[in-house]
Amino acid sequence: MIRNAALLTDLYELTMMQGYHHYGMHRQAVFDMFFRRQPFGGGFSVFAGLDDLVETLETIRFTSAEIDYLADQGLFKDDFLEYLASFRFTGELWSVPEGTLVFPQEPLLRVHTSILEAQLIESLLLNTINYQTLVATKTARIYCASEGAAIAEFGLRRAQGADGAMSASRAAYVGGAAATSNTLAGMRYGIPVTGTMAHSWVMAFDSELEAFRRYAELYPAKTILLIDTYDTLGCGVENAITVGKELQAQGHSMGVRLDSGDIQYLSKQVRARLDAAGLQDAKIAVSNELDEQIISQLVAADSPIDMYGVGTQLVTGGSDSSLTGVYKLSAKESPDGTFVPTMKVSDNPEKSTNPGIKQVWRFYGEEDYPIADLVACNREEIAGDREYVLYHPSGDFRHTRLSRYERVEPLLQLQMSGGRRVQPSPPLAEIRSKVLSNLDALDETYKRLINPHIYKVSISRLLRQRKQEYLRRYLADANDAE
Numbered sequence: 001m002i003r004n005a006a007l008l009t010d011l012y013e014l015t016m017m018q019g020y021h022h023y024g025m026h027r028q029a030v031f032d033m034f035f036r037r038q039p040f041g042g043g044f045s046v047f048a049g050l051d052d053l054v055e056t057l058e059t060i061r062f063t064s065a066e067i068d069y070l071a072d073q074g075l076f077k078d079d080f081l082e083y084l085a086s087f088r089f090t091g092e093l094w095s096v097p098e099g100t101l102v103f104p105q106e107p108l109l110r111v112h113t114s115i116l117e118a119q120l121i122e123s124l125l126l127n128t129i130n131y132q133t134l135v136a137t138k139t140a141r142i143y144c145a146s147e148g149a150a151i152a153e154f155g156l157r158r159a160q161g162a163d164g165a166m167s168a169s170r171a172a173y174v175g176g177a178a179a180t181s182n183t184l185a186g187m188r189y190g191i192p193v194t195g196t197m198a199h200s201w202v203m204a205f206d207s208e209l210e211a212f213r214r215y216a217e218l219y220p221a222k223t224i225l226l227i228d229t230y231d232t233l234g235c236g237v238e239n240a241i242t243v244g245k246e247l248q249a250q251g252h253s254m255g256v257r258l259d260s261g262d263i264q265y266l267s268k269q270v271r272a273r274l275d276a277a278g279l280q281d282a283k284i285a286v287s288n289e290l291d292e293q294i295i296s297q298l299v300a301a302d303s304p305i306d307m308y309g310v311g312t313q314l315v316t317g318g319s320d321s322s323l324t325g326v327y328k329l330s331a332k333e334s335p336d337g338t339f340v341p342t343m344k345v346s347d348n349p350e351k352s353t354n355p356g357i358k359q360v361w362r363f364y365g366e367e368d369y370p371i372a373d374l375v376a377c378n379r380e381e382i383a384g385d386r387e388y389v390l391y392h393p394s395g396d397f398r399h400t401r402l403s404r405y406e407r408v409e410p411l412l413q414l415q416m417s418g419g420r421r422v423q424p425s426p427p428l429a430e431i432r433s434k435v436l437s438n439l440d441a442l443d444e445t446y447k448r449l450i451n452p453h454i455y456k457v458s459i460s461r462l463l464r465q466r467k468q469e470y471l472r473r474y475l476a477d478a479n480d481a482e
Contacts, residue, residue, distance in 0.1 A: 004061075004063065004066075005056050005059075005060055005124055006060050006061060006062045006063075006066055006084075006087070006120075007062075007066050007069070007070075008123065008124050008127070009120055009121075009122070009123040009124060010122075010123045013119050013120055013122055013123060014070070014075075014076070014120070015075060016119050017080070017116045017119050017120055018075075018076055018077065018080045020115055020116050020119070021079070021080050021083055021116060022077070022080070025115060025116075026114050026115075026116065027114070027115060027332065027333040028112065028113065028114060028115070028332075028333040028339075029112075029113070029114070029115040029118050029329060029331065029332045029333065030110060030111065030112050030329070030330050030331040030332075030339065030357050031110070031111045031118045031122070031327055031328060031329055031330060032107040032109070032110055032327070032328055032330045032353070032354075032358070033107065033108050033109040033110075033111075033125060033126065033129060033325060033326070033327045034104070034105060034106055034107050034108055034325065034326065034328075035102075035104055035108070035130075035133075035323050035324045035325040035326070036104055036105065036324040036326065036350065036351070037104050037324050038103070038104060039134055039137055039138075039317065039320040039322075039323055039324075040137070040138065040141060040292075040317075040318070040319060040320045041450075041452075042137065042141060042449075042452055043445070043446035043447060043448065043452030043453055043454065043455060044101045044102075044103065044137070044140075044442060044446050044447070044452075044455065045101070045102050045103070045133055045136075045137040045323070046099065046100075046101060046102075046133065046136040046137045046139075046140045046174065046175050046435055047096050047097075047098060047099065047100045047101075047102045047108055047129075047133055047136075048098060048099070048129075048132035048133050048135070048136035048170075048171045048174045048175065049098070049128045049129045049131070049132030049133060049167070049171065050095055050097070050098040050109075050129070050415065051098055051425055051426070051431075052128055052132070052167070052170070053124070053125060053128045053129065054093065054415055054416060054421050054425075055421075055425075056124065056128070057089045057093065057121060057124075057416065057419070058089070058416075058419065058420060058421060060087070060088070060089055060121070060124075061087065061088070062084045062085055062087055064085075067081050067084060067085050070084070083116075087117075087120075088419055089113070089117055089121065089416075089419045090113060090114075090117065090418055090419040091111060091112055091113020091114070091117050091118065091416070091418075091419060092111070092112040092113065092414065092416060092417050092418075093109065093110075093111055093112075093414075093415045093416035094109065094110040094111075094112070094412045094413065094414055094415065095108065095109045095110070095412060095413065095415045096108050096109075096360070096411045096412060096413070097411075097413060097434075098174065098426070098431050099174060099431040099432070099434040099435045099438065100411065100434075100438070101370070101435075101438045101439070101442060102133075103373060103455045103457045104324075104457065105350075105354075105375070105393040105457050106360050106373055106375050106411075106457050107358055107360055107375065107412065108129070108325075109125065109129065109412075110330075110357070110358070110412055111125075115329075115332070118329075122327045125327060126325055126326070126327055128167075129323075129325060130322060130323040130325040131164070131167055131168075131171070131322075131323070132167055132170065132171035132174070133171070133323050133325070134171075134317050134320070134321075134322060134323040135167070135168050135171035135172055135175065135314065135315060135317070136171040136172070136174045136175035136435070137175065137323075138175065138292075138313070138314055138317060138318065139151065139153070139171070139172045139173075139174075139175030139176050139177050139310075139314060140175040140176050140435060140439060141292040141449065142176070142290075142291065142292045142295060142308070142310055142314065143175065143176030143177075143436070143439070144292075144439060144447050145292040145293075145295040145296040145299065145449065146295050146299060146308055147299050149299075149305065149306060149307060149308060150178040150179070150306065150307040150308070151172075151176060151177045151178055151307075151308050151310060152177065152178060152179045152180070152181065152194050152285075152307060152308070152309045152310070153168070153169055153172040153173070153177045153179070153180040153181065153182070153310065153311070153314060153315070154180075154181045154287060154309040154310060154311035155168055155169075155172070155182075155310070155311040155312065155314050155315030155316075156169070156180075156181055156182045156311075156315075157311070158311050158312040158315055158316060159315040159316070160315075160316070164315070165182060165185070165315070166182070166184065166185055166188070168314070168315035169182040169185030169186075169189070169191060170185060170189050170191070170428065172314055172315070173189065173191045173428055173432055174428065174431050174432055174435060175432075175435060176432065176435060176436055176439070177310075177314075178192065178194075178307075179191065179192040179193060179194040180192075180193060180194070181193065181194060181195050181309075189428050190427065190428055190429065191428065196224040196225075196226055196255075196257050196285065197211075197215055197224070197225070197226050198226070199226060199229045199259075201215065201226075202226060202229040202230075203229060208229060208230060208235055208236070208239050209235075209239040209242060209243070212225050212239050212240060212242075212243040213243055213246070216243050216246065216247055216254065220247055220250060220252045221252055223243070223247060223252070223254040223255065224254065224255040224256065224257050224283070224285055225239075225240045225243065225254065225255070225256050225257065226256075226257045226259060227239075227240050227256045227257065227258065227270070228257075228258055228259050228260045228261060228266075232258065232260075232261060232266055232270070233266070233269055233270070233273075237256070237269075237270050237273050237274075240254070240256050240274075240282075241273065241274065241277045241279065244274070244277070244279045244282055245277065245278070245279070248278070248279065248281075253279075253281040253282060253283075254279075254282055254283075255282055255283035255284065255285055255306070255307075256270060256274070256282065256283075256284055256285070257284075257285040257286065257287065257309075258270070258284070258285070258286045258287075258288075259286075259287050259288050260288055263286050263288070263294075263298060263303065263305075264297070264298055264301050264303045267284055267286065267298075267303045267304055267305050268303060268304060270284060271284060271304040283306040283307065284304060284305050284306050284307075285305070285306065285307040285308070285309060286298075286305050286307070286308060286309065287308070287309035287310070287311070289311075289312060289313065290308055290309070290310045290313065291310070291313035291314075291318050292449055293449060295308055295310075296449055328344055328353045329342050329344075330342060330343075330353065330354070330355060330356060330357065330358070331355070331356055331357050339356075339357060341355035341356035341357075341466060341470065342355060343355035343467065343470045343471075343474075345471065345474050349394040349396070350394065352394070352467075352471075354375060354393070354459060354463060354467060355463075355466055355467060355470050356377055356378070356463070356466055357377070357378040358375055358376065358377060358378055358463065359375075359376055359377075359378050359380070359382075359410050359411075359412055360373055360374070360375055360376075360410070360411040360412055361373065361374045361376060361382045361408050361409065361410055361411070362374075362408065362409055362411055363402060363405040363407075363408050364405060364406050364407050364408070364409075365404070365405055365406055366406060367441070368406070368407075368441055369441045369442065369443055370441070370442065370455075371402075371405060371456075372390060372402055372405075372455075372456040372457075372458065373411070373455070373456070373457045373458070374388065374390060374458055374459070374460055375393070375457065375458070375459045375460070375463060376459070376460040376462065376463055377460065377462050377463050377466065380460060380462055380463075382408055382410075382460075383408075384405070384406075384407050384408045386403075387401055387402065387403035388401070388402050388403075388460070389401055389402075389461055390402055390456065390458030390459075390460075391458055391459050391460070391461065391463075391464045392458065392459075393457060393458065393459055399458075400456070400458070
């Protein structure tokens, strides 16, 4: 959660708000948040950050110091500053549940409130959801590549500031990490914490063996020895075996960590040496700039690794540093109180939005695996007993028919009403379990690291008609203007 978040917004949100306020434009509006392409060239994303967003929206306030700061900018009138002084978020928030697997071009959140409120929270909403969804998705890809091995998030020292580190630890756990090295995140979010030792611990003692023994004396039940400070396959593994046998005699098992060199070769050599010494229970952990591609190769080579510590590539996004999430006006209140659909029109069809208030429906096949999502007008009746024509989101001629499915469910659920939470805050461990269950149910073709299958997101016949009608009106108005 971001505290004192009222000014965590782009300046133009505030200047637009003042414009709406000045011209009496306090009518209701509906905004959608969605993203345009999958990060990392993947086949799925993990929706994350919702609970943090809801908690922040419930408590967003402008302090007197913030009002004074805005007054000093010379942009804002007194009546608008008075409005901000009493500001509260009073709207509705609809969203897919946190931990849901999501796909491009479908609404993930829907905000119903005055256009002033909706405008203020845009930057905050996108910052929270884009980053946590990116990190949760990266973690889920790493989890899938590891084939269920333990993933530890080690990214604190490489994250983008303290706030980024906290968000990353939370999102990584949602996405499938088993633990974090970030102690504050462990306390705040209830995430299991883990850690081993640094090379400095080994070098601080007169010998490697003494360093290992002293650590084992302090933490006999949680001993993982870093064996690559001097010579991994020489003194490193031999000293670890010595301490491992001493722990074994006390009824404990230990682990070793590799942080450099050829991880595939070293892990196999170390495993053989440990097993030969009777330490079959000893675990092997590895780290050093790992990502899903490297881990996939290690798994394919049958490398005997029990835990992967992943830092930089996880918390920064690696090859993809941001989610392409956007927030667009989709409907506005007319003078008679009805809602008029709005649409962003672009020469690039992929960047044209879908007008109106919408719901997302997910169709499931046998064994309850998802097979397609349908973006429909909010009041459309989608039943589970008929054939549907699914149109390409661009609204063109491409379409397919869906008749073989087991069930269908709406994804967008009411999360806030009147600015207050209406759904209980789920434990983070529960969200994580849901993600892992959803990943298990997702067809393997969508989880490929290279050239994954593209999950079908379509629009309904009625939404396609409304989109085409809007485009015809837009073109007619544009021609009249000429």
